[in-house]
Amino acid sequence: MSMEDYDFLFKIVLIGNAGVGKTCLVRRFTQGLFPPGQGATIGVDFMIKTVEINGEKVKLQIWDTAGQERFRSITQSYYRSANALILTYDITCEESFRCLPEWLREIEQYASNKLTVLGNKIDLADKREVSQQRAAEFSEAQDMYYLETSAKESDNARQNTLENNVSSPLPGEGKSISYLTCCNFN
């Protein structure tokens, strides 16, 4: 085991319109909870979670960016070094899905990164505005992974290889480290 206590470090960045649930998804994954009264993200936050995959310790640095346009110049600087970018939309909000091509243009220069399209809020099935088929077709055409989830109900939050390997947060993990947030609106 290395001194850093991990074998791999992956940086994952969530992007997408304001209100689609990026902060809630990160909190669900790293802390196992659905935060009440989540305020808008100001700038960028990150949280850490270490998982074990095939006996290797993988440290995930998950960056939660602000969806609001006025923070775009700040959030842009975080795309470059990302190992994976997650384009998030809200299945109950057509507008958030229609903005995905715009988000793709935003990250165009970093296209070598793995891209995943994530439809959130599937617990609100009766309010769905974007069909699974439409989202799947869009993602496939762009050669991106696609999945749907709910930060609230925790569906698909632990998936595939991570399923049996998700450890509970280690001491000091699952704590939000705020950047550029001198005023905390939460």
Ligand SMILES: Nc1nc2c(ncn2[C@@H]2O[C@H](COP(=O)(O)OP(=O)(O)OP(=O)(O)O)[C@@H](O)[C@H]2O)c(=O)[nH]1
């Ligand atoms: N029903 C439901 N509501 C959700 C879910 N995820 C997030 N929300 C709600 O959606 C709202 C926005 O969630 P946030 O996590 O703050 O959204 P965000 O994408 O981080 O927004 P910005 O920080 O402004 O970019 C909050 O009121 C959440 O409670 C979900 O899976 N289901």
